[in-house]
Structure formats: structure tokens, C-alpha cells
Amino acid sequence: MKRQGLGHRIVRYRHAYAFIAPFFLIFAVFGLYPTAYSLVLSFYDWSANQPWVFVAFQNYRKLLDDPVFWTSVWNVVYIYLINVPAMVVLSVIIAVVLNSPYQRFKDFFRVTYLVPYVTSVLSITIVFFVVFDDSRGLVNLLLSRIGLNPVHWLTSKKFSKVSLDILVTWKWVGYNMIIALAGLQSIDTQIYDACRIDGAGTLRTFFRISLPLIRPVVGFQLIMATIGTLTMFTEPYILTDGGPGYSSLTPVLYLYRSAFKFMKLGYGAGIAFLTFVLVLIPSVIQVRLYAERGRSYTAV
Amino acid sequence: MRTNRILLLVLAVLLLGGLAVNAGALDKNTKGELVNWTWTNKCVDEWLVPAFNKVYPNIKITTVPMAFDETHDKIFAAIAAGSGAPDFATIVSDYVQKFIAQGGLVDMSDYISRHKGEFPRYKLEMDSDAAGHVFGVPFNSAPVGMWYRKDIFDKYAIKLPETYDEYIAAGRQLKKYGIYIDSISVAAEAMDRSTHGEVGLHAFLTQQQSGSYFDKSGKPTLDSRESKRAMNLMYTLVKEGLAANVENGSPAYYQLMDDSKLATVMSAAWYINVLVNYVKPGSSSFGNWRFAKLPAFDKGGSRASNLGGAELCLFKQTPAAKRDLAMAFIDFSCTTLEGNKVHAQYGEFPSWIPSWTNPDVVNMTWPMTGDQKLNKVFAEIEPLVPAWKQPPRYTEVQKILQASMNDIFVGDKSVDQGLADAQKEATR
Numbered sequence: 099m100k101r102q103g104l105g106h107r108i109v110r111y112r113h114a115y116a117f118i119a120p121f122f123l124i125f126a127v128f129g130l131y132p133t134a135y136s137l138v139l140s141f142y143d144w145s146a147n148q149p150w151v152f153v154a155f156q157n158y159r160k161l162l163d164d165p166v167f168w169t170s171v172w173n174v175v176y177i178y179l180i181n182v183p184a185m186v187v188l189s190v191i192i193a194v195v196l197n198s199p200y201q202r203f204k205d206f207f208r209v210t211y212l213v214p215y216v217t218s219v220l221s222i223t224i225v226f227f228v229v230f231d232d233s234r235g236l237v238n239l240l241l242s243r244i245g246l247n248p249v250h251w252l253t254s255k256k257f258s259k260v261s262l263d264i265l266v267t268w269k270w271v272g273y274n275m276i277i278a279l280a281g282l283q284s285i286d287t288q289i290y291d292a293c294r295i296d297g298a299g300t301l302r303t304f305f306r307i308s309l310p311l312i313r314p315v316v317g318f319q320l321i322m323a324t325i326g327t328l329t330m331f332t333e334p335y336i337l338t339d340g341g342p343g344y345s346s347l348t349p350v351l352y353l354y355r356s357a358f359k360f361m362k363l364g365y366g367a368g369i370a371f372l373t374f375v376l377v378l379i380p381s382v383i384q385v386r387l388y389a390e391r392g393r394s395y396t397a398v
Numbered sequence: 399m400r401t402n403r404i405l406l407l408v409l410a411v412l413l414l415g416g417l418a419v420n421a422g423a424l425d426k427n428t429k430g431e432l433v434n435w436t437w438t439n440k441c442v443d444e445w446l447v448p449a450f451n452k453v454y455p456n457i458k459i460t461t462v463p464m465a466f467d468e469t470h471d472k473i474f475a476a477i478a479a480g481s482g483a484p485d486f487a488t489i490v491s492d493y494v495q496k497f498i499a500q501g502g503l504v505d506m507s508d509y510i511s512r513h514k515g516e517f518p519r520y521k522l523e524m525d526s527d528a529a530g531h532v533f534g535v536p537f538n539s540a541p542v543g544m545w546y547r548k549d550i551f552d553k554y555a556i557k558l559p560e561t562y563d564e565y566i567a568a569g570r571q572l573k574k575y576g577i578y579i580d581s582i583s584v585a586a587e588a589m590d591r592s593t594h595g596e597v598g599l600h601a602f603l604t605q606q607q608s609g610s611y612f613d614k615s616g617k618p619t620l621d622s623r624e625s626k627r628a629m630n631l632m633y634t635l636v637k638e639g640l641a642a643n644v645e646n647g648s649p650a651y652y653q654l655m656d657d658s659k660l661a662t663v664m665s666a667a668w669y670i671n672v673l674v675n676y677v678k679p680g681s682s683s684f685g686n687w688r689f690a691k692l693p694a695f696d697k698g699g700s701r702a703s704n705l706g707g708a709e710l711c712l713f714k715q716t717p718a719a720k721r722d723l724a725m726a727f728i729d730f731s732c733t734t735l736e737g738n739k740v741h742a743q744y745g746e747f748p749s750w751i752p753s754w755t756n757p758d759v760v761n762m763t764w765p766m767t768g769d770q771k772l773n774k775v776f777a778e779i780e781p782l783v784p785a786w787k788q789p790p791r792y793t794e795v796q797k798i799l800q801a802s803m804n805d806i807f808v809g810d811k812s813v814d815q816g817l818a819d820a821q822k823e824a825t826r
Contacts, residue, residue: 253585
């Protein structure tokens with residue numbers, strides 16, 4: 099049988115292509131084009147009204163030697179190492195509790211945990227700004243009531259990243275809980291019945307059955323958390339402005355400053371692509387670790 | 399032939415004249431719509447625009463309110479993109495050079511030359527390029543001084559300090575009673591995140607000494623003598639606990655004010671807006687704030703500086719048809735007595751020198767500052783403000799300096815080391 103060409107296939111399935119075309123057109127205009135433009139810009143020096151000056155890899159060479167950039171990378175790694183495990187563990191535990199047949203008012207709790215996720219990150223950050231205030235904030239007030247010294251949550255290098263961790267964990271645990279819950283609910287209940295018959299207890303069932311079966315879901319959580327944490331912008335911009343010093347500066351915040359405040363648009367584009375590479379590496383590793391042949395991720 | 403040449407010459411002059419920024423010749427019934435970006439939206443939208451519309455009732459001005467930093471970031475992006483700029487905007491004096499370098503502003507030299515001698519020299523310098531072309535019309539000025547609580551000073555018999563040594567001595571005296579002489583956050587906030595930020599404080603203290611963050615060749619000078627003196631003063635206030643470790647404009651800051659634990663605030667003329675918005679009748683500080691000149695670093699030395707102030711600027715992207723309309727507003731706001739009285743009353747001290755001697759402006763008072771004629775004091779300071787024209791890299795070196803400040807304030811680095819490190823980073 100003669101193989102049909104691409105043109106013939108497009109004509110034959112033209113209605114399908116017509117339906118999926120809008121997304122790709124919008125993506126091409128608002129996603130692909132700016133990305134390509136930015137990549138090209140990263141090889142130029144463009145500041146103020148000066149014409150673009152081709153500098154090849156100079157922006158990237160400067161970045162590799164830029165201590166401020168690498169401080170920002172270390173900052174997001176630090177935030178990631180604290181925030182992500184805490185968030186994933188908490189979300190799975192809460193999902194397991196909410197998945198329990200004995201848990202009452204499940205809908206209420208699900209909605210409550212999801213509220214931080216649907217609330218604007220700007221609103222949350224502004225509230226946390228007040229909550230973490232050194233002298234009048236709620237957190238220090240509670241600490242003083244239990245006899246502890248107040249903590250300089252936003253005004254000390256030691257705790258600025260911890261404040262971001264707390265905020266981000268609080269905001270995203272509900273979203274991750276819903277994903278974990280969906281994963282748990284996709285497990286065939288007959289497996290649990292079989293476990294009960296075999297005499298397995300709750301903890302053993304969780305660690306030997308539930309956790310391995312929701313591994314792809316946890317993998318998805320980790321990948322999304324990796325991308326989200328390493329590209330964090332709004333929270334440090336509002337809460338700490340990257341300070342004190344550079345203690346809570348993130349690469350995307352540094353990109354924003356370099357491009358729009360320091361007028362180094364080419365350098366900012368370089369930061370964008372180097373950050374992209376730094377985010378891509380762990381994401382690809384995680385995809386390979388958690389993707390299982392023949393099993394797709396739970397639809398979320 | 400000769401007649402043709404003369405006619406061509408006349409035609410050219412007329413054409414060039416038409417292209418130049420024109421103002422004051424607009425018919426009062428002209429119709430049009432303008433878009434303005436500003437962070438001082440209340441002053442512009444609620445005070446100036448209604449006053450302007452009494453003169454030009456058919457020119458509709460849409461004011462887009464933005465945060466201080468957002469205004470400037472968006473202007474930068476619009477100029478870089480080549481589209482999206484408003485018809486005119488308010489730009490802070492410190493950042494005008496950035497947009498001049500971008501080439502996005504309209505040359506206002508012709509207009510300014512018609513108002514020769516009517517604006518402070520340092521303001522026009524800040525608005526000029528290297529060739530002396532002026533790209534903004536000074537709108538309001540921000541002479542700096544010491545806002546102080548007269549009731550606290552009277553209660554503890556504190557004499558108004560004339561030098562910073564006397565200021566520190568006053569701080570030590572007040573500390574015995576649990577009162578702070580000022581507030582300095584050790585986290586070191588930027589100018590755009592609080593009422594003035596520690597970065598702004600350091601900047602005007604440096605300017606007060608006729609210092610600068612750059613030398614004439616444009617090389618950063620963050621470790622200059624003036625910068626060190628300014629930082630040493632701030633560090634002394636922090637180290638001795640004389641300044642409260644709170645962010646300006648934070649809830650804790652206002653609580654200190656309410657509790658009468660904050661004796662002075664080093665800030666600019668526009669700080670009256672903070673007092674107007676925050677200090678209400680019944681508050682402990684209502685009627686008790688006063689304004690005095692800055693203490694000097696040395697006896698008899700400069701007591702004048704500046705922190706902020708704004709210009710009204712036109713953009714090259716502004717359609718030609720709208721430039722005359724925008725200039726009518728700029729002219730009204732910046733060089734008519736009526737316009738200047740409006741924003742003076744709002745609390746934005748006008749840059750227009752002729753307004754400084756007008757009795758209505760001079761005699762203005764605000765209830766939270768008793769019967770003090772603030773504009774009179776501002777007008778005494780303004781002509782003495784040292785130059786402070788900073789190149790486009792100003793924003794960047796401010797951030798570098800800000801990063802070092804925290805290290806200095808918490809004692810991780812000495813003042814000299816911190817400034818040396820900032821200087822090294824700025825010249826990297």
C-alpha cells in the first residue's frame with residue numbers, strides 16, 4: 099500500500115488539526131518567539147539605547163564568574179533542599195489521612211488545604227510580610243509566649259531563606275496533597291484487601307504498597323517542585339527583595355534586576371538561559387528516575 | 399531666486415518651531431485624551447487634574463497608578479520595546495539619566511529656556527545629558543531635613559542639633575528614656591521599598607557633603623570619604639542602639655510613632671504626605687511634628703540635601719498630536735502659580751522658584767505640624783542642595799551598596815571593608 103504523505107494526512111485529519119492549531123499558534127507567538135528572541139539576545143550586549151553588539155559567549159563567561167549569580171543559585175538549592183522534601187512528605191501524609199475511610203469532613207479539609215494554593219501569591223506574601231515582622235509579627239508573638247527569643251525572619255541572612263521555605267511550603271502543600279490523593283485513589287482497593295487478608299498492618303501497607311504505587315505521582319510532584327523552586331520570583335521579590343545582602347536572591351530575581359533595573363538586557367537573557375539549563379538537568383534526571391515504562395502519570 | 403531662498407528659510411523655521419515642544423498657546427477648548435503613569439497618583443489624579451480641567455475642561459487625563467519601582471521598570475520596558483509608553487509620566491529625579499541614556503525622552507530644552515532661572519540648578523543638571531539638553535521639567539523637589547517631635551524634644555530638654563555629633567549626643571540622651579532618635583533597619587531596605595530606605599539615607603548623607611557615587615569619568619566611588627562618613631554615622635546609630643531596627647513604613651515603625659518612641663525622621667519634604675496619611679487627630683504625635691534643617695557633618699558645614707523629587711517627561715513615542723496637550727498639563731503643573739499651589743498644598747514641594755515667595759505657598763501649614771510654615775524652610779534649603787547627577791548605573795551600584803550595608807550593620811564587616819567590597823563589586 100502506498101504510504102500517505104504528510105500533506106495528505108493533514109488534509110484527511112484537517113478538523114483535528116484545526117482544533118489543536120490555536121494552542122500551537124499562541125504558543126508560537128507568545129512562547130516560542132520570545133524564547134528564541136531571548137536566546138539570540140543572550141549573545142549580544144544590549145543596554146539603554148545602544149545598538150545590539152554581538153559578544154558571542156561573553157555574557158555566559160561573565161555569568162560563570164559572577165559570584166552574585168552563583169549565590170542566587172545556592173540560595174534556591176538551599177530553599178529546595180528544605181522546602182521540597184517537607185512539602186512532599188506533608189502532602190503525602192495529609193493525603194493518606196484524607197484517603198482513610200474513617201476520616202470525617204473530608205471535603206471540608208480538602209477545600210481548606212487547597213485555599214492557599216488558589217489564593218494569589220502576592221496576597222499571601224504580603225500577609226506573611228506582616229506575620230514575619232520582627233517586633234509585631236504573629237510568629238514572634240507566639241514564640242515570646244512560649245519563652246523563646248524573637249527571630250529576625252526577614253532581616254537576618256540566617257532566616258531569610260527559612261521564611262521563604264515556610265511560605266512556599268504552606269502555599270503548595272495543598273496542591274501537592276490533591277495530586278497525592280488522586281494517586282492514592284487510583285490504587286485498586288483489591289490490593290489493600292489482599293494486604294489485609296495477608297495480615298499486613300497499616301504502616302507496612304503504606305510503605306510496601308501505597309508508596310511504591312504512587313511513585314510516579316511523587317515523581318511528578320518533585321519535578322514540578324524543582325521547576326517551581328528553582329524559578330522562584332514573586333515570593334523573594336515581595337518578602338525580602340532578595341536580601342538582606344544577597345541571602346535570598348534567586349536567579350530569576352537577579353535576571354529581573356539585571357535586565358530591567360540595571361539595563362543589561364543581554365546579560366539578563368543569559369541568566370535566563372543558564373537558569374533554564376540548571377533547571378533542566380535535575381528535571382531530566384527526575385523524569386528518568388520516576389517515569390515507569392508502560393505507566394502514565396495520574397492525570398492532574 | 400533670493401526671494402525663494404528667504405521663503406524656504408521662513409518655512410523651515412516655521413516647521414522646526416512646530417516640531418519643537420510648544421506650550422501655553424493651546425486653545426482652552428481643545429479636546430483630547432492623555433494617559434499618564436505616576437506613583438504620585440493621588441496628587442496628580444485627585445488634585446492636579448481637576449484643577450487643570452478647570453482651565454482645559456475638554457482634555458481628559460487618565461492616570462494609571464503604579465508603585466514607585468513599577469513606574470520606572472515599565473517605562474524602561476516601554477522605551478526598550480519601542481511602544482507602550484504613556485503620553486507623559488512622572489519620573490524620579492535620580493532615574494532620569496537612565497531614560498535619557500535610552501533615548502526615549504523628548505528634549506525639553508526649548509521649553510526650559512523660556513523659563514530660565516525658574517528651577518534649581520541641581521535639578522536641571524539631573525535632567526540634562528552631557529551636551530546640556532534638558533529632558534524633563536522639574537515638577538517637585540525633595541529637600542531633606544530632620545522631621546522631629548517637638549513634644550519629645552521639649553519634654554527631655556533636647557536642643558535642636560546643628561551637627562551630627564550633637565545629633566548622636568541627643569540620641570544617647572533619649573535612649574535613657576527608651577526613645578529612638580531615628581530608625582535604621584539592619585536589613586538595609588532599598589529606596590523603593592520603604593519611605594526612604596537605608597540606601598536613600600546613605601545617598602542623601604553623601605550628597606549633603608557634595609559627594610557622589612561616581613567620579614567625573616563615571617567610575618564608581620562607593621568608598622569615597624563622603625560615603626564612609628555617611629556610613630560611619632549610620633553604623634554608629636545602629637551599633638549604639640540609638641536607631642530603632644525597624645523598616646520605615648512597617649507596622650512596627652508606626653507603632654513606635656504612636657508610642658512616642660521615635661523622636662526624629664531624616665527625610666524629605668514629601669514626608670509630609672506620610673504624616674498626613676498616618677497621623678490622625680487623637681494620635682500622640684498630631685500637631686507635634688516639626689521640620690528642621692539637617693545637622694551638618696562639621697560645624698558650619700552644609701545642611702542641605704535632596705531625596706527624590708520628580709520630573710514630568712514626554713516620550714518620543716508620544717504622538718505629535720498629543721504632545722501639545724501633554725505640554726499644556728506639564729506647563730500648568732510646573733510653571734503656573736495655580737498648578738504649583740495645588741501640589742504644594744498636597745504636600746509636594748514645587749520646584750518652581752517663583753512659587754517659593756508666593757504668600758499662599760509660603761504660609762501653608764498642616765495640622766500635624768502645628769503652625770510651622772514648612773515651605774518656607776524647604777525654600778531656604780533648596781538653593782543650597784549640592785549637585786547629584788548620577789549616571790544610569792546608579793540603580794545598580796545602589797543595589798551593590800545595599801548588599802554591603804547589612805554586613806556592616808550586623809558587624810560582619812567594618813565600614814571600610816564593607817565599602818571596599820562594594821567598590822570592588824561595582825568596578826568588577
